[in-house]
Each structure stands twice: as C-alpha cells, then as structure tokens.
Amino acid sequence: MKNFIAAELAGQEQNVSTAFSKQSSSFDEVDAGNEILQWMRTRVRENVLKFWHKGEHILELNAGTGIDAIYFAQKGYYVHATDNAPGMLGILEKKVCEHRLQDKITTQNCSFLELKNIKEQKFDHIFSNFGGLNCTPKLEEVIKSFSPLLKPCGTITLVLMPPICPWEMLYALKGNFKLAFRRFKRNGTPSYLEGVRFTTWYYKLEDVIKMLGDDYEVLNVRGLGIIVPPPFLGNFVQKHRALFKKLISIEDSIATKAPYYSWADHFMITAMKIK
Numbered sequence: 001m002k003n004f005i006a007a008e009l010a011g012q013e014q015n016v017s018t019a020f021s022k023q024s025s026s027f028d029e030v031d032a033g034n035e036i037l038q039w040m041r042t043r044v045r046e047n048v049l050k051f052w053h054k055g056e057h058i059l060e061l062n063a064g065t066g067i068d069a070i071y072f073a074q075k076g077y078y079v080h081a082t083d084n085a086p087g088m089l090g091i092l093e094k095k096v097c098e099h100r101l102q103d104k105i106t107t108q109n110c111s112f113l114e115l116k117n118i119k120e121q122k123f124d125h126i127f128s129n130f131g132g133l134n135c136t137p138k139l140e141e142v143i144k145s146f147s148p149l150l151k152p153c154g155t156i157t158l159v160l161m162p163p164i165c166p167w168e169m170l171y172a173l174k175g176n177f178k179l180a181f182r183r184f185k186r187n188g189t190p191s192y193l194e195g196v197r198f199t200t201w202y203y204k205l206e207d208v209i210k211m212l213g214d215d216y217e218v219l220n221v222r223g224l225g226i227i228v229p230p231p232f233l234g235n236f237v238q239k240h241r242a243l244f245k246k247l248i249s250i251e252d253s254i255a256t257k258a259p260y261y262s263w264a265d266h267f268m269i270t271a272m273k274i275k
C-alpha cells in the first residue's frame with residue numbers, strides 16, 4: 001500500500017465526511033428498506049450481545065446516524081457514539097433527544113484517526129459497524145490506538161469489507177470485470193457517494209489479525225454475505241424470498257468456518273484485550 005502524505009489523508013477524511021453528511025438525510029430510510037442489510041445488522045447485534053453485559057460502556061466508532069447506538073442504549077448500554085460526518089451526527093443527536101436517551105448516549109465529532117481526543121473514560125467494548133474503517137488506509141494505526149481506551153479484558157468488534165466477495169466476483173461471468181475485481185486494487189478503490197469521490201480500502205481478515213498482534217485474543221470471526229447476496233442487491237429478496245431464507249440458513253451453518261468467513265461482503269471479528 002502506498003504511503004499517504006498528510007494532505008492526501010486530510011483530503012480523504014474531508015471527502016468521506018462530506019459524502020456521508022450529504023447522505024445522512026436518506027441514510028435511515030435506505031437502511032430500513034434493505035432487508036439484506038437488516039439481516040446483517042441482526043447478526044452483528046446477536047454476536048456482540050454474546051460478549052457485552054447490560055450497563056457496560058461502549059465506544060462506537062463511525063456510528064453514523066446512530067442506528068446501533070439507539071438500539072444498544074435501549075437495551076441498557078451506555079454508548080459514546082463518534083463519527084466525523086457532522087450530518088450523520090446531527091441526525092443521531094436528534095434521535096437521542098426524540099428517544100430521551102440523553103443519559104445513555106453521548107456523541108462526539110471525532111475521526112477514528114483522532115481517538116486520543118477521547119479522554120474522559122475507559123470503555124468495556126469498542127465497536128465499529130459496516131465498513132466505516134474501510135474508509136482509511138491507516139487501519140493498523142487506528143487499531144493501535146484502541147488499547148489505552150479499553151479496560152482490561154475489554155473487547156473490540158470490527159465489521160469490515162474484505163477483498164473477496166463471491167457475489168461480486170460472479171459479475172465476471174457477465175463481463176463486468178470492473179465490479180467483479182474492484183476490491184483488489186492495491187492502493188484503494190475509487191468510490192462515489194452523493195457525487196463525492198473518496199477511496200475505499202478492502203482488508204484481508206488475516207491482515208487485521210496481524211494488526212491486532214499479541215495484545216488481543218481473537219474470540220470469534222464470522223462472514224456476512226458469503227452466499228447471501230450483498231446489500232446492493234436488496235431487491236433480490238422481493239424476487240426470491242424463499243431462496244433468500246434458504247441461503248440464510250446455509251450461510252448461518254458455514255459463516256464461522258474457515259475459509260468461508262473471509263469470502264464475504266463483510267466479515268466481523270471480535271477480539272479481547274489481553275495485555
């Protein structure tokens with residue numbers, strides 16, 4: 001991966017922030033209307049709830065409009081929800097007031113590259129859902145910044161997009177090599193959201209495990225969207241509901257097994273701080 005100079009990184013951060021701020025007003029509607037995304041979210045939540053206990057404090061990175069923050073706060077967790085897109089945070093803060101969750105959710109405009117700015121407390125768990133961390137080429141740096149924020153035996157759960165996504169690769173059969181192999185670009189893949197261009201980096205599970213190093217013990221790994229189609233094929237469900245259910249049941253039976261968990265639209269890794 002090429003070295004990024006500070007100005008390039010700042011430009012990337014700004015573009016991502018602008019793009020997601022622009023998308024913020026339609027984000028929740030798109031999310032709620034996509035049954036594949038809803039299914040993936042359910043699996044992520046079921047997984048973290050195996051490790052979290054009511055009343056614990058969660059640091060959420062790239063929290064977006066707070067779809068998960070609200071859910072977990074309503075379940076009795078304290079969430080410090082961070083993001084660097086003011087538009088996303090604006091929606092989140094409005095929802096916190098509407099749901100009267102001011103005692104459970106705090107917010108901070110903070111890039112995950114600036115976690116040293118979170119000074120107040122240590123957390124039981126750190127959580128990043130749905131590929132926010134794919135927006136940085138500095139994942140290792142971000143992971144290294146977790147330790148001072150985590151209590152002993154605290155966990156991190158990261159949901160990231162890997163390079164191999166079987167459904168996208170099937171597009172090679174239709175001659176769409178651009179989509180089929182878009183995740184393989186060494187220096188990141190150009191992405192466009194709301195007319196704003198930024199770069200997305202796809203991370204291999206084994207590289208993330210290396211980044212965690214000896215400071216963490218991996219507790220579990222699962223793929224999301226191995227044989228279930230990726231969320232951009234959301235209308236697959238309306239057309240093939242019975243098949244969708246069948247694919248879910250097959251995927252659930254293989255999703256925690258190698259090598260399937262790393263051949264997916266997203267993978268989710270949970271690890272515990274041991275040093």
Ligand SMILES: C[S@@+](CC[C@H](N)C(=O)[O-])C[C@H]1O[C@@H](n2cnc3c(N)ncnc32)[C@H](O)[C@@H]1O
Binds near residue numbers: 062065066
């Ligand atoms: C696909 S959205 C996911 C939002 C939320 N986690 C969810 O599951 O709905 C990605 C989020 O990552 C945030 N993001 C991207 N780069 C970031 C950075 N450097 N620091 C903090 N948040 C970032 C974006 O602003 C956006 O809200």
